[in-house]
Amino acid sequence: MKRLTKVLALLLTLTMVAAACGSDDDGGGDAAPATTAAPATTAAPATTAAPAATEAPVEALSELNVAYFLEWPTANQVAQVEQTYDEALGMTVNWLPFGSGGDMALAMESGDIDIAYSQGLTPFANFVTSGSELEIVGVAVSYADADNCVAHPDYGVTAANAAETLAGQKVYAPVGNVTHYKLLKMLEHLGVDLGSFEHVPSDGGAAAVAAFQSGDVAMACAFGGGVLRMLADGGNLVMTGSEQEAIGIRVFDIISIPTQFGIDHPDVVETFLQITEEANAAYAGDRGAQEATIAEAAGMTVEGSNALLDMFSFPDRATQLSDAWLGGTVQDVMKAQMDFFVEQGEIPEALDSYDAFVNTTFLSNISDVEVVMAPIAFDYGVNEDTIRVGAIADLSGIFSGLVTQIVDAQTVYWDMVNANGGIGGKQVELVVLDNGYDVPTHLERYEAMRDTGADGVVMISQSTGSPHTAAIAEMAIEDDLAVIPLSWFSGWSDPAFGKNIFESYSNYCYESMNGVEYLNRYMQEQGIANPTLSIVGFPGEYGGDGSAGAAPEVVRSGRVVDVTLTSERVERTFEAGTATETRARLRAYNGQIPGPLLELRPGDHLRVKLENRLPPTDSAGWTGDHNVPHALDTTNLHFHGLSVIPHLFQPVGTSDPTAEMIAVRPGEDLVYEIPIPDDQPDGLYWYHPHHHGSTVVQAVTGMAGGIVVRGPVDEVPEVAAAAEHFLVFNDIGLFPSEDGSDAWEYEPKQNSLWDTLGNQVEIWDPSTETMIPAPDLKGGFSTGDYKRRYYLVNGEPFFREDHNFATGPKVTPPGCPPTVQFDPAAMPLGTQLAVPRITMRPGEVARFRLLNAMSDNVMPIAVEGHDLQVIELDGVNFPTPQLRPAVPITNAYPDQQLLLAPANRASFMLRANATPGVYKVMQLAQCAQFLYSSPRVLAEIEVAGEPVTMAMPTALPVPTREYPLISPDEVTRVRNVVFSMQFEGGLNPLIKLDFMINNAVYDERSVQAVVNVGDVEEWHLTVPSMMEGGSEGHPFHIHVNSFEVISITNLSTGVVTPFAPGTIQDTIWIPADHTVVIRSKFKQWTGKAVYHCHILPHEDTGMMQNFLILPEHSGH
DSSP: HHHHHHHHHHHHHHHOOOOOHHHHSSSOSSSSSSSOOOOOOHHSSOOOOOOTTTSSSOOOOSEEEEEEEEEEOOOHHHHTTTTTTHHHHTEEEEEEEEEEEHHHHHHHTTSSSEEEEEEEEEHHHHHTTTTEEEEEEEEEEOOOETTTEEETTTTTTTTTTHHHTTTTTTEEEOOSSSHHHHHHHHHHHHHTTTTTEEEOOOOOHHHHHHHHHHHHHTEEEHHHHHHHHHHHTTESSSSOOHHHHHHHHOOEEEEEHHHHHHOOOHHHHHHHHHHHHHHHHHHHGGGGTTTHHHHHHHHOOOHHHHHHHHTBOOOOHHHHHHTTTTTTTTHHHHHHHHHHHHHHHHHOOOSSSGGGBBBBBBHHHHHHHHHOOOOOOOSSSBBBSSEEEEEEEOOTTTTTTHHHHHHHHHHHHHHHHHHHTTTTTTTEEEEEEETOOOHHHHHHHHHHHHSTTTTTEEEEEEEEEHHHHHHHHHHHHHHHHHEEEEEGGGGGHHHHHHTTTTTSSHHHHHHHHHHHHHHHHHHHHHHOOOOOOOOOOOHHHHHHHHHHHHHHHHHHHHHHHEEEEEEEEEEEETTTTSSTTTTEEEEEEEEEEEEEEEEEOTTTTEEEEEEEOOOOOOTTTTOTTTTTSSTTTTTEEEEOOOOOOOBBBBTTTOOOTOOOOOBBBBEEEEEEEEOOOTTTTOEEEEEEEEOTOOOOHHHHTOOEEEEOOOOOOOOOOHTTSSEEEEEEEEEEEEETTTTTSSSSESSSOOOOHHHHHHHEEEEEEEEEEEEEEETTOGGGGGGGOOOOEEEEEEEEEEEEEEEHHHHSSOOOOTTTTTTOBBGGGGGGEEOOOOOOOEEETOOOOEEEEEEEOSHHHHHEEEETTTOOOEETTEEEEEEEEEEEEOTTSSSSSSOSSSSTTTTOOOEEEEEEEEEOOEEEEOOBBOOOSSSOOOEEEEEEEOOOOOOOOOOOOOOOOOOOOSOOOOGHHHHHEEEEEEEEEEEOOOOTTTEEEEETTTOOOOOOOOOOOOOOTOOOEEEEEOOOOOGGGSSSSSEEEEESSSSSOOOOOOOOTEEEEEOOOEEEEEEEEEEEEEEEEEEEESSOOEEEEEEEEEEEEHHTTEEEEEEEEEEETOOO
C-alpha cells in the first residue's frame, strides 16, 4: 500500500503540481490551534548519532547543492550573492532554481539536492506521506497574499457571488500543492460546489499569467510576481490573504533536507542555518540597503521584489522553535492538509502524525543573532552642522497662553540637548511658526516646512489643534514626515489616516470616559445614587471625540469595579511535619485559594483583567477531540450565576452560533467588561475557569473565587446586625508527580479507581437485562477519583481522602441506608483534619454564606443542634426565610437540612443554641453517586459567653428581577433535557464513556436550542435510571438566566414533590431516576451561551450544550 501511495503522490506532483514557488507549493492550514503537540525531537533534541564503526566513512563534501525559487525574494539572498555561505562552509555552494516544491523533493530523493530552501510545505508533506525520507529543519518565510487566486475582471467574481459566477467556468490552478489546498478551502468556505467549475491544471508562474491574460479563465492561481502581474492587469482577489488566514489557511515555506544528509553532515546543516539566521537579522536591521541585491538574485525589478517582501516575514530562530511553528503547529498544518486531500480524493491516505518529520536539533544548536537597526538617515532638514525640527504652534490664538509655555518647554529641552553635544555632533534648531489656531494658516506653515532639502525639517515636534493636524495628516504620509500633535484625537490611531501622527498620552475619548467615571464615583460617595449628567461639547475632532467617550459612560452610569486576576502556578504544603505531608503543585488566582472575594453592587460595571501566567503545558497526543483533556494552560472566566451578558464565546455577547470559546493562552491578557444589571439580586456568586477541556484541571487545583453582590438584603436590620461568615469549599485532586520529585499534582491521566476495580466494574446490559462485568471500561478523566484529595474550607484543608486499594464484596458504608452498597475501591479512605471554629454567644444571630466550589462533590449539610433560616439559594433570596428544622446527626443515616450540589450557594441565618458547647457543621454521607463520600465536619460553632437577644429576619426585599413568579399559562414552550451516560462509549473513545445531553456530546460549533428574549419556557430535566442510560445524578446549570424550580418527580414511584414557591436557582441537583421541572423567562441579554452538568469532569468530557438567545420577536 505504501508503494502504491508513493507512486500516486509522485504522479500527482509531477503531472499536476503548479507553482514555481513555495507559495504555490507551500502549506496553508488551520490557524494556530489552541494547543499544539510538541514532537519528541523538539521536546528533547537529540545529538545526531555518528555512523557505526562498521559503516563506510562519510565522504567530505566538496560542494553543496541548494534548491531555491526565482521570482521569490528572500532575506538570505544577499548572503547567496556575496557567497557568505561558501566562505562559512569552506566549499562551493550551488544555488539551483526549481519550478516547484515537488521537483525539489524528487531532487532530494535522487541525491541531486542537499538542502531545499523555501520549499512548499504541501509537496513536502505529500512526499513524506508516501514514504520519502525527508525532514524539516527550519521555517524559511511566512506569507499570505503572495500566494493567491486572482479573478479576471470580465467575469465579475467576488466572495459574495463566487458560487454563481464560477459555475461552468474555468479555473487555472495547480494540483497537489498549497495553492490547490488554498483554492479548495477558500471555495468551500464561500459555498462553491467544487464540481461546478472546470479545474484546469496549471504550471503556475508565467503560465498562470498567460492564461489570465488570454481571458479564457475566470480565475487563475499563482504566487509571487505572477499574482502581482495579474492584479496589475485589472484582476481582483476573491479573498485576501488575511481573510484566508482568518478561516484557518496558513501559508509558509520550509527549509528541508534528506534525512540521511543530516545524519552524515550535521555541521553543514547547522552552518547553513546559522548563516541564514544572520542574513535574516541583517535584513531585519536594514532592509533598505539589501533590496537591490535581493531583487537581482530573485530575477525581479526592485519594485516588484519589494512588493513581495512587504508580504513576507522571516521568523528568527527562537520564533521557529516556538509552539507556533516547529514546536507543533507545522506538524498540525501538515496533518490538516493531508487529511483534506484525503477527503478530496487526491491521495488515498494520510499519516497519523507528522511529528517525526520535524527535526529541531540543528536549529537548537545554532546561536541567536541580535538585530542591529541601521541608523535612519534623512536628506532633508539636515546640513553639515544643523538638524531642523519644526513646530506649528498657536502663539496668538485662543490657546496661545497654554501653547506658548509648551513651546518654551521644548526650547529649553533642545537647548539642553545642544549643550550636551547635540545629536550626532549636530545642533538642533527648533523652527517655530505661528498658526493663530487657524486651519488655512496651519496649512501654509506646513508647506513652508515640507521642503525636501536642508530648508525643510526632519520632523514636526508640535502641531497644535485637532482639525489643524487632521488637515495635514495625509500630506505627512506622502512626505514621510513624522508629526507629534498637540492634540489627542482618537482618530490618530487609524493607520490609513494617522500613520505618521504619533499620538502621546490618552485621547479625548478615553479622558472623557475617565472623567465621567470619576464624577460618577464621587457623586455616589456623596450619597447621590443616580446622578444626572449632561454632555456639552464642540463639534469636530476635538469636542466630538470627547462627547463620543462621555456618552457610553453616562449611559452606564454605575461605578466601575476594576479587578486583576492572575492565573498562576503555586505550591502549598498540606499537613506539614506529619507522615502524610503533601507538597502540592496547584493553580490559583493571585496566588491564593480561593481567589479574591469580589464585592459588587447592582448597577456596577465589573472590569476584570485576566492575566494568564500559567506555564505552557504539553498536549502531546491530543487528537483534536474537544471532549477530552487538552489545552491545560489555556483559560478564560465565567461569572457564575450573575445575570450578565453571555461571556463564554468570542467576542463577548456574540450571537454567532459557530463562535469559538474564548481562549486566553499563556502570557496573554484579556479584559472582560461586564455591566451588572440594576436589578441584579444581591447574593453570593462566584467565578471560575470555563475553557472546555481544561475547566476541571484548573478548578480542581484551586482556580475559583467568590463574588458577593451587596444590596437591599444586606440592609435589612436583622441581617445587618448579624456577623457574616463565608465558607468557601474547594477540592484539590492529586497524584504523585511523574518527574521523580516528592511533589503531588494533577494532570489528566488514568484515574486510580479503574486501576483497582478491575473485573468488579459492572454495567447494565439491555440485551440480557442484567448487570455484567466490564473489565475494559476506562473511566479515566471522568471519574473524579484521585490518589489523594484534599477538601478545603477558606483555603485550609479540613478533610483528606486517599484512594482505597482494597478489593472484595460490596458493602454498606457509614451513613448510608442498607440498600446502598459500594465496591471498596469506590469508597476513598477519609481522614478528618482540623476545621475552623466560629465563636458565638448564646442567642446570637449570625449569617452563614456557603459556596460549593468543588468539582464533583455533593454536600448534604446539617448543623448540629440548630434550626436554619435559609434566606438565599444561588444568590436569589426568598421574600420569606425558609425554616429548615434541626435534625439529629447521630442517626445511622440522618436527614439533611440543606443540599449543595457542585456550584450551589446558600445563605442562612442561625441563632446560637442557648446551651453552651461545641456544635458541628456537618457534611453528611453522600450515598447516591458513583463514588461514596464519608461524613465529615466542615466547621465548628463554639457557643460560649453571656447570652444575648437578637432578632431573626421575618421578611426580605422581593428580588424584582425574578418576580412576579411565572404562572403555568405564561409558558410558551416545554423542552426535555435528558442527561445520560453511555457505556462503552463510542463518541468518546479515549475514556469509553459518553457523557451526553439529549444523546449528543458537546460540539463547540453547534447549537441545540434557540430562544428569544421574553420567551417563557418550561424545561423538564431528566436523569434516567441505569437501566435507561443513567447511572448517577447530575447538577444542571444554565448561563445568563436563573430559573424557578417547580417540582421533582421520582420516575420509579411517580411521586411528585413540589419545591417551595420562589426557589430561584441557577444550578439544580437531579438525582438518578428523577425529573426536575424548571421555568425561566429569558431576560435582557442576547448571545450564545451554554447549559451543562456542573460535575466538571462530566462537563469537560461532553455533558454540555450550546443555546442561542436571540432578540425579542426575532423569530427562529
